[in-house]
Amino acid sequence: MIPAMSESTIFHKILAKQIPADFVFEDDEAVAFKDIHPKAKTHLLFVPKTFVASIADVTADTSHVPGMLISKAQQFAKDHGIDGYKLTFHVGKGGGQEVFYLHLHFMSESALS
Ligand code: AMP
Numbered sequence: 001m002i003p004a005m006s007e008s009t010i011f012h013k014i015l016a017k018q019i020p021a022d023f024v025f026e027d028d029e030a031v032a033f034k035d036i037h038p039k040a041k042t043h044l045l046f047v048p049k050t051f052v053a054s055i056a057d058v059t060a061d062t063s064h065v066p067g068m069l070i071s072k073a074q075q076f077a078k079d080h081g082i083d084g085y086k087l088t089f090h091v092g093k094g095g096g097q098e099v100f101y102l103h104l105h106f107m108s109e110s111a112l113s
Contacts, residue, residue: 011101015091024112029111030072030105042082046073052102055091069104082110 009070015022015031024044025032035043046069052062070087077085087107 009099009101011099011103012051013024015049017046023048025076027072029068032072032076035105037102040086040109042085042106042108042110042112044074044076044106044112047048047107053100054097054102056087057102065102066104070088073104073106074104077108080113082111082112084108084110102105 010019012020014033020032021033021036023033025046028049029047030046032044032046032107035045048065048069050062050065052058052065058066059078066089073085073087075093077083085106088105088107
């Protein structure tokens with residue numbers, strides 16, 4: 001499912017496959033691809049297919065989305081034998097958020113196998 005295009009960010013275009021990304025995971029609910037400017041040996045971004053701009057914009061209807069992304073990251077780490085990692089949401093400009101399409105940073109010093 002492709003997210004609504006009423007808002008347009010670079011992640012909308014990546015999800016729509018209009019611009020390339022190095023995808024490492026995709027299912028019905030989310031994708032993960034490599035961050036273009038990695039800040040760890042493995043630096044991935046988990047992005048929901050349902051558009052939410054930011055943690056600050058989560059509502060009762062979308063409150064499951066952050067937990068869903070964490071579950072995908074947890075399962076991804078298990079599947080790839082990664083036993084240590086950091087998960088981060090940047091929230092708002094003051095929180096360092098640059099792309100206003102909700103995403104979970106996954107960073108690990110383990111290499112991706
Ligand atoms: P944030 O500061 O949480 O909004 O993080 C946005 C992240 O998206 C940054 O770490 C960027 O390096 C990353 N990024 C921006 N454009 C791309 C792209 N085209 N492909 C992969 N990662 C990207």
